[in-house]
Amino acid sequence: MKVDKDIVRHVADLGRLYVKDEDVDAFAEQLGEVLKWADKLQELDLDGVEPTAHALDMKNVFRNDERRESLSTEKALENAPDKEDGYFKVPRIIEE
Amino acid sequence: MKLHKLSLYEAKEGLDKKEFSAKELVTSTFSRINEVDEKINAFISVDEETAISKAEEIDDNRAKGEKLPPYAGVPVAIKDNMCTDGIKTTCASKILENFVPPFDATVVKMLRDTGFIMVGKTNLDEFAMGSSTENSAFFTTKNPWDLNKVPGGSSGGSAASVASAEVPLALGSDTGGSIRQPAAFCGVVGFKPTYGRVSRYGLVAFASSFDQIGPFARNVKDVALSMNVISGHDEMDSTSADIDAPDFTKSLDKGVNGMKIGIPEEYFQLGVKSEIKNVVKNAINTIDDQGAMVEDISLPTTEYALTSYYLISPAEASSNLARFDGVRYGTRLSDENLKSLYYETRSQGFGEEVKRRIMLGNYALSSGYYDDYYLKGLKVRTLIKREFEDIFGKYDVLMAPTTPTLPFNIGEQIDDPATMYLNDICTVPVNLAGLPAISVPCGFVEGNPVGIQIIGKPFDEAKVLQVASELEKTLNLGQKIPGES
Numbered sequence: 001m002k003v004d005k006d007i008v009r010h011v012a013d014l015g016r017l018y019v020k021d022e023d024v025d026a027f028a029e030q031l032g033e034v035l036k037w038a039d040k041l042q043e044l045d046l047d048g049v050e051p052t053a054h055a056l057d058m059k060n061v062f063r064n065d066e067r068r069e070s071l072s073t074e075k076a077l078e079n080a081p082d083k084e085d086g087y088f089k090v091p092r093i094i095e096e
Numbered sequence: 097m098k099l100h101k102l103s104l105y106e107a108k109e110g111l112d113k114k115e116f117s118a119k120e121l122v123t124s125t126f127s128r129i130n131e132v133d134e135k136i137n138a139f140i141s142v143d144e145e146t147a148i149s150k151a152e153e154i155d156d157n158r159a160k161g162e163k164l165p166p167y168a169g170v171p172v173a174i175k176d177n178m179c180t181d182g183i184k185t186t187c188a189s190k191i192l193e194n195f196v197p198p199f200d201a202t203v204v205k206m207l208r209d210t211g212f213i214m215v216g217k218t219n220l221d222e223f224a225m226g227s228s229t230e231n232s233a234f235f236t237t238k239n240p241w242d243l244n245k246v247p248g249g250s251s252g253g254s255a256a257s258v259a260s261a262e263v264p265l266a267l268g269s270d271t272g273g274s275i276r277q278p279a280a281f282c283g284v285v286g287f288k289p290t291y292g293r294v295s296r297y298g299l300v301a302f303a304s305s306f307d308q309i310g311p312f313a314r315n316v317k318d319v320a321l322s323m324n325v326i327s328g329h330d331e332m333d334s335t336s337a338d339i340d341a342p343d344f345t346k347s348l349d350k351g352v353n354g355m356k357i358g359i360p361e362e363y364f365q366l367g368v369k370s371e372i373k374n375v376v377k378n379a380i381n382t383i384d385d386q387g388a389m390v391e392d393i394s395l396p397t398t399e400y401a402l403t404s405y406y407l408i409s410p411a412e413a414s415s416n417l418a419r420f421d422g423v424r425y426g427t428r429l430s431d432e433n434l435k436s437l438y439y440e441t442r443s444q445g446f447g448e449e450v451k452r453r454i455m456l457g458n459y460a461l462s463s464g465y466y467d468d469y470y471l472k473g474l475k476v477r478t479l480i481k482r483e484f485e486d487i488f489g490k491y492d493v494l495m496a497p498t499t500p501t502l503p504f505n506i507g508e509q510i511d512d513p514a515t516m517y518l519n520d521i522c523t524v525p526v527n528l529a530g531l532p533a534i535s536v537p538c539g540f541v542e543g544n545p546v547g548i549q550i551i552g553k554p555f556d557e558a559k560v561l562q563v564a565s566e567l568e569k570t571l572n573l574g575q576k577i578p579g580e581s
Contacts, residue, residue: 003459011458015414016421017451018443031456033514037403038460041472044400044479051474052481054305054335055291055530055554061334075198081428088423091433 003032099124101577104170104264104318111169114158118151118169118213125171125215129262137237138247138257140176141184142216147171150213167325168211173257173266176217177224178309179298180204183214187300188232189222191426191445201298202333203267203309203326210325218253218266222447223417224274224302226250227519230510231449238506239281240578241545245503248278248519251312255282258312261577265313265322269299271306272405273498273523276535279312280498280547283537283576285564286312287319290554291530292337295330303412304335306405306527314575316536316565320344323557339555347562353387355563356491362398363496363549366521375546376497379538382570383495383563393487393494397479398525404480405524406517407460407473413450414457420445452513481529488553493563497522498535498547522549532557536564537573 008027012019019027073086082089099121102110110116126144133139154168174180177187179197181204186192200208207214221231229237229252237252239245240260247256251268255278258266268275270288279286287310294309301307311322327341359380364373384390422428422441430440446454460469487494500521509516526533531554535547548567552560 007459008455011455011462012451014458014462015418015451015454016438016442017446017454018439019451027452027455030452030513031459034406034456034517035459035469037514038407038469038472041400041403041476042468044472044476046472046475046479049475049478051471052478053474055481055528056335056337058292058335058337063331071198078198079195079425081422081426082431090423091431091437093434 003028003035100128101261102264103314103575104321107170107264108167118154118158119148121169122147122151122171122213122215125263129216132260133262135238135243136240136256136260137235138218138253138260138262139173139216140186140188140219140234140253143183143214147213147215154211165209165211170212170265171215171263172207172212173216173218173254173263174204174214175220175251175254175266175268177220177269177300178204178267179300180214180217183217185217185300186234187223188220188234189446189450190233191420191441193233193427195425197298199298202295202330204298206326212265215263218251218257220253221250222450223300223413224250224269224271225413225449225453227273227277227516228506228510229253230506231447233447236506239503241283241543242503244505245544246281246506248281248499248503250274250278252278254312255279255284255286258282258284258314259578265311265318267309267326268312269307269309270527271302272409272520272527275310275312276498276523276533276547276549277519279535281503281545283545284312284314285316285319285534285536286310287323287534288526288532289323289327289557290337290532292335293341293532293555293557294326295328295333295336297330297332301416303409304416305412306409316561316568317345317348319534320348320561337555342558344558344561347558348565350562351386352383352563352566355388355493357383357388357390357563358393358487358491358494359390360393360395360398360494360496362395363522366399366500367518368497368500368522369502371502371541372497372500372546375539375541376548379548379567379571380495383567386566386570391491393491395483395487395525397476397483400476401480401525401528402517402521404473404476405520405528406456407469408477410453410457411460411470412457414454414461417446417450417454449513477528480525484525484529484531492552492559494551495563496549496551498549502541502544502546526551530554532560534560534564536567538567538571539573
C-alpha cells in the first residue's frame with residue numbers, strides 16, 4: 001500500500017494531530033513501509049476465520065451494584081489543567 | 097557486605113535473620129543508584145526520603161516484635177507507566193510530565209501491602225512504544241553491559257536497574273515483548289505472565305488486549321516469589337482472570353525429566369542471527385541432556401504475527417490515547433479554542449513514535465481500510481492462537497530465541513521504525529495468543545548477553561518457571577553484575 005501525503009494528513013487529523021509540512025514525506029514513507037507488510041496478509045485465505053479481538057474468552061463481567069467509596073471531586077480534579085467550582089474547565093465551545 | 101548485590105530472596109532472608117536492617121538495605125540501594133545511575137539512566141524519579149522513612153518504620157516495628165509482612169524492607173522499582181499514589185507517573189511522555197496519580201495501581205498496592213519499599217520509577221519508551229528506550233521524551237537508558245548499546249525496550253529502565261544491581265526486583269509491562277526483549281539485552285530474567293493473570297488496573301493502557309505486567313529479577317526463584325505477590329483476580333480490572341494462582345515456587349526444583357518440549361523452527365528463521373541461534377541451541381541441548389523430550393515443530397503462521405500485531409496494537413493505542421486531550425489531566429498547551437487545545441496539546445505533547453502509531457492505528461481502523469487491515473489482523477490472530485492450542489495439545493512448553501539480534505548501538509535503528517519493529521519478531525506471537533513466556537539469560541557473545549524464551553500454555557506459568565529454573569541451574573552462568581568480576 002502506497003501512502004500519500006493526503007492519507008497522512010487524514011489519519012493525523014483523525015487523531016487530532018498536526019503534521020508539519022516538512023515531516024509529511026517521512027511519515028508517508030514510514031507508514032508505507034509497515035503497511036507493505038500488511039499487503040502480505042492478502043495472500044492468506046481468511047474466509048470463514050473468526051476474528052479474535054481478545055486472547056481470553058470472557059464476556060460481560062459485572063460486579064454487584066453496590067455503593068462504594070470512589071475518588072472525591074477534589075482528588076479527581078487535582079491534575080486538571082484548568083478547573084472552576086468543581087468542574088473541568090475548557091475554552092468556550094459555543095459561539096456567542 | 098555489599099547489600100545492593102543481594103537478590104530478592106537473599107535480601108528477605110537477611111532481613112528475617114536480622115543480619116542487617118531495612119534502613120541499611122535501602123540505604124545501600126540509594127548509594128548504588130547514586131554511584132551508577134548517572135551512567136545508566138535507569139530511573140526517571142527516585143523517592144529516597146519516603147523510602148528511608150518506611151524502612152525506619154519497619155525496623156522499629158521489627159524491634160518491637162510486631163508481625164511484619166513477608167517482604168518488609170525489600171526494595172523494588174516500578175516502570176513509570178504504573179500509577180503510584182502521590183508520585184509522578186510520566187509514561188516518559190511530555191504530555192504526562194507532571195501527572196501525579198491519586199491512586200495506586202493494583203500491583204503497586206500489592207507490593208506495598210507485602211512490605212516492599214518502592215524506591216523509584218524507571219524509564220521506558222514513551223507510552224511503552226519502542227524497543228530501545230530511545231523514544232523516552234526525557235533520556236535514553238544505557239545497557240549496563242555496554243554503555244554504547246541500548247538496554248532494549250520498552251521496559252529498558254526496569255531491566256537495566258535490575259541488571260546493574262540497583263534493585264533486586266522491578267516491574268515492567270509487556271505488550272509485544274517489552275519485558276522479555278530488554279531482559280535478554282540486559283542479561284536478567286524477565287517474565288510475561290498469561291494475559292489476565294496480573295491486574296492491569298492502574299497500568300496506563302497502550303494496547304489493552306495485549307498489555308500485561310510482569311517482573312524482572314536476577315534469578316528465576318525471585319521471579320516466582322514476586323509472581324506469588326502480584327498474581328490474582330482483581331475486580332477493578334474486568335479482563336483479570338478469576339482463576340486461583342498457585343505457589344509458583346513449588347515447581348522450581350522438579351527438573352525436566354519426561355517433559356515434552358517443542359522447538360518451533362520458524363523462530364530460528366525470521367532474520368535471527370547465527371550467533372543467537374548457536375547460543376540458544378546450546379541451551380536447548382543442555383535441557384535435552386536433563387531428560388526432556390525435545391522435538392522440532394512448526395508454527396507456520398508465525399511469519400504473519402508481526403504484521404497482525406502492528407495492525408491491531410496501533411489500532412488499540414489510537415483509541416486508548418484519545419484520552420490525552422488536555423482536559424482532565426496532563427499537560428494543556430493552548431487555551432485559545434477547543435480545537436487548538438486538542439491539536440496543540442497532542443501535537444506537542446506526544447513524541448514521533450507515538451504519533452506514528454496513532455496514525456497507523458487510525459489508518460487500520462478507518463473506513464475503506466478496516467476490512468483489509470484491522471479485521472485481517474484479528475483473523476490472523478485467530479490462526480496463531482489456534483496453532484498454539486494445537487501444539488500445546490502435544491507439548492508442555494516451547495523454547496525459542498527471545499531476540500533476533502544482540503543488543504544494538506544507541507542511534508542505530510531509531511530513524512527506521514520498520515527495522516525497529518523487527519526486534520519484536522520472536523516475542524509478539526505470545527502476546528497475540530495471551531500466553532505466558534519468560535526470557536532467561538543463556539550465554540554471552542563478545543560480552544553481550546543472550547536470552548532464551550520459554551513459552552507455556554495459558555495459566556501454566558508454573559511449568560515455564562520449572563524449565564527456566566532447570567536451565568538456570570544447568571547452565572550455571574551465575575548472577576553476574578556488569579563491571580564486577
